[in-house]
Amino acid sequence: MSMTNSLEVRVPFADYRLVEFLYNIPWKVKYLENAEKGVLRSAFEDLIPEIVKNRKKSPYPKTYNPRYLKNVSEKVKKIIESHSPIFEIINKEQLKEILDNPNFTFEKPWFGQLMTLPQFFGYIVQLDFWAKHYNVNFE
Template sequence: FHRPDDLARNGFPWMRSTEARMDLLKEDWRKKLQLDEYVQTRFGETIAEVPRLEGESAEDAKRRELFYLNMIWFMTTLLDRKDRMSMGASLEVRVPFADHRLVEYVWNIPWEMKMYGNREKGILRKALEGILPEEVLYRKKSPYPKTHHPLYTKLVKNWVKELLHDRSSILYEFFDAKKLEELVETEGKSFQAPWFGQLMTGPQLLAYLGQVHVWFQKYGITIKE
């Protein structure tokens, strides 16, 4: 919310590799799907929904757009992922900072207050002084973790490599075989930008492609011309 490039960007701030993603598709599917146009349409629709505050500066109005985009799209993905990961391990995880009462309360407070002390969630940290331990209250912000274990990369690489030889796989239908082969052989390094968010790089892209295959296969999805 404070990076100049994101404030100036006319699009979803976490999607910095749309063109690179589309480049993985076969040429005919790129033309049919018109994904760039679809992304911009959905972005425009979401921006049109943003509740406005009369009298705020252009910079604050842009931040408000980023807040809304994050809550409607990116945060929803994180919460869904959190629920699936935790329930898969028989855990019930709560996210108190996402309580709707807190979100509604801070929606209109000034940016300078939200960033009290020049820290993200600054006003919340200040409000909880003396209640939470210092090491918890001022812990450095960190995103959801991802594995860097080479075994994970090896497993997803071999999985997608096998799928490339399966003519019945939806991957064979949608994607350029040579580009997927390069992606597999480089263990995802040929896709240089994070494919989603900040941390989802090559190995996670390979895993996602495998999940696309499973999704189509498990639910019997077919493509209608």
């Protein structure tokens, strides 16, 4: 989104060289002092405030707002009513059943620790956009 507006924004520690380097470090080193990203926290302890150094991971996006679920649900409904190419790889009837059941829950989080129904619908919307924008033909 930022690059669309000619603005370069970096997530802290997202430099690809740093990511490549840290990816190859053994787990016991990464988990220094029994903390996730321990080696990274230790390397920057003199440069970042203690509150930042010791905070727990907070994955994004946080999509707990009921309006988000309402909006993506409406978009998924429009996709179901359309002739989207994604239905070559996704069962349209099953997606409709999920959409029509307001109490639907996944047995376990979908695709990650916080991926539940709002994020699943967001994924469907993105997949539909991608398939249409790039004229994807699934075989």
